[in-house]
Amino acid sequence: MKAFFKKILILLVIASIIGVTxxxxxxxxxxxxxxxxxxxxxxxxxxxxxxxxxxxxxxxYKAGYAPNILVTGIDSRxxxxxxxxxxxxxxxxxxxxxQAILVDIRSETTWEEAMNSVETMTEKGWEKAIVVxxxxxxxxxxxxxxxxxxxxxxxxxxxxxxxxxWDPLFWWSNKTSYRFVVSELQKNLYYAVVxx
Numbered sequence: 277m278k279a280f281f282k283k284i285l286i287l288l289v290i291a292s293i294i295g296v297t298x299x300x301x302x303x304x305x306x307x308x309x310x311x312x313x314x315x316x317x318x319x320x321x322x323x324x325x326x327x328x329x330x331x332x333x334x335x336x337y338k339a340g341y342a343p344n345i346l347v348t349g350i351d352s353r354x355x356x357x358x359x360x361x362x363x364x365x366x367x368x369x370x371x372x373x374x375q376a377i378l379v380d381i382r383s384e385t386t387w388e389e390a391m392n393s394v395e396t397m398t399e400k401g402w403e404k405a406i407v408v409x410x411x412x413x414x415x416x417x418x419x420x421x422x423x424x425x426x427x428x429x430x431x432x433x434x435x436x437x438x439x440x441x442w443d444p445l446f447w448w449s450n451k452t453s454y455r456f457v458v459s460e461l462q463k464n465l466y467y468a469v470v471x472x
Contacts, residue, residue: 323349
């Protein structure tokens with residue numbers, strides 16, 4: 277009987293270790309696929325931004341990685357081309373010239389951002405894009421953009437911001453990163469069923 281309980285205890289310890297390891301690694305999983313910046317035709321700054329994505333996109337522009345910036349996820353109901361929204365103004369303040377900034381007001385989801393951006397790239401004759409978002413979005417972005425450019429020679433490089441709240445190992449210890457990881461797990465499941 278003691279041998280049986282010992283086996284059960286060992287199995288529980290192993291299961292606990294596997295569970296803790298899997299839970300802890302979720303932050304690394306959702307932030308996979310971040311690339312290294314390369315020269316490109318356009319920098320695509322995705323919506324849902326609190327300012328970090330625009331800042332990262334502007335810095336990449338100023339470092340000479342691409343001559344164009346496409347800002348997505350701007351609500352068409354409130355957008356007036358004659359009055360730049362806060363994201364465009366932030367880019368202008370960073371030193372990006374107005375003629376280098378394009379705005380996508382059609383996209384409301386990550387999937388639409390990818391599909392519409394690839395359409396814009398095709399129209400403009402652009403082959404390579406840097407896509408800027410936050411670390412927990414990288415896994416879903418990789419699979420979304422992979423589908424968007426499949427059967428074409430276009431290349432996408434994912435670059436993430438560096439928010440203070442992000443730690444892939446201790447993602448669960450910060451409210452913001454916890455919310456992002458849980459949300460991304462749900463969205464990845466949805467995208468796997470609907471889009472991938």
